Amino acid sequence: MFEHEGLSKEFEFVTKESEIKHIGDSIKNTSLKMQTIAFALIQGDQDTVGQITKECLEDGITANEILDNGLLNGMSIVGVKFRDNIIFVPEVLIAARAMKAGMAHIEPILSESGIEPQGKVLMGTVKGDLHDIGKNLCIMMLRGAGFTVYDLGVDTSPEDFADGFEEYQPDVIGMSALLTTTMPNMGRTIQYFEDVGLRDEVRLMVGGAPVTQEFADEMGADAYGESAIDAVEKAKELILLLKDLKN
């Protein structure tokens, strides 16, 4: 069907008529390089996605074309496969990581075109907690919404959050926790920011399965993200508030 055999096989997972037409039309006239990017993204092959994106830009292919014909076509098939239970969250996150590898080369061009990042967000799972999938989904969403995101990983101490703030100067810090036993470490981190005089420098957002708005309020968080989509909305609101404060 397509020049790229692997992508043709992946496309067999697309079974809805409207999607066969929409995604198929979008892929069929693209170059082998674009199809290779799409396929590598579906496979979660971040090195290939990053390398070919870079080569294409050096060859004069526009960022628009790489996004539309390569990266987005790949992610469309990932979305279909996930919706139809062919792949699951781990595979999606690996594909999102490959997307990030491509976007790393495209972001400077977005900037040159006048598309600035929405803001900077620093994310981490709090101390004592090794749960990361909720945080990683939030990071995927925030990046998709145009935020620059720095990931401190799991088991992040208040000191690590403060060090991350000093290093990256984010507008918002997002803390995630899965366990009721580690949730209080969100409050401890907020308190630590008070103690070291950084509390007014950054907005602090919390989220995670056991976290509620009430708990977030008790801890003195600036916002609570109920879901990954909500986290994006809250981050946007916090950044708008910050801008208002600065003006």
Next chain:
Amino acid sequence: MHSDKKRLGKTLDKLFEIYKDISTKADQVNQYRCPYKNAKNICTASFKCLNQHFVKGNPSEPICTGSEKLDYRPAWITDKPIDINEE
């Protein structure tokens, strides 16, 4: 440059829509299926879980033995990292 910006913006909006659908679906699937369990039923968590079954010779890829009819969360021991030498 302006049209590029407009087209780029549209493309980024499309990407965000795909991510939104993925996120909504993830919220649904996570109700019954452990989000660390991949398509090959391998556990991708970096922490211990009672549902992990380690096969000899492959200590880094435990098989998930969790049922999708039972809540997977009580099996998580998310404050203890996997020790791959411990089989």
